[in-house]
Amino acid sequence: MQNNNYDTNIENTRVSNVQNMNSNQNPYINQTVNNPLDSQMNPISQMAQMNQTNPVTPIKSGFNNGDFIKGALIGAAVTYLLTNKNAQQGIMKAASKGSEFFQAGMEELKERYEDARAQMEANQQ
Incomplete structure (x- = not known):
């Protein structure tokens, strides 16, 4: 079984229990929220890291x-x-x-x- 770092209990996502927890429990959004190195990186290195992990292939369109x-x-x-x-x-x-x-x-x-x-x-x- 895979180790899940997210709280899957829906009751813990209510407004009253949001202390010290990522309010967004979707594992596909904000994947680097729990990474302590992210706060130390500048925005340029964060973009470089994102481009390395999620390469974007350009789409040819138009007259070219x-x-x-x-x-x-x-x-x-x-x-x-x-x-x-x-x-x-x-x-x-x-x-x-x-x-x-x-x-x-x-x-x-x-x-x-x-x-x-x-x-x-x-x-x-």
């Missing part, structure tokens, strides 16, 4: 974030493609060429399949 820049560039490219007629025609030409090449490749695969099938049938007879 790399994700924002990527999103802005992608958005600009999509806007350009959707609004420029020449770019749209170029994309359609490229897509039609690609589909032609794909269909030609499929025809070639069908021919090879038929050739291999005929070869297998010829070998079996």
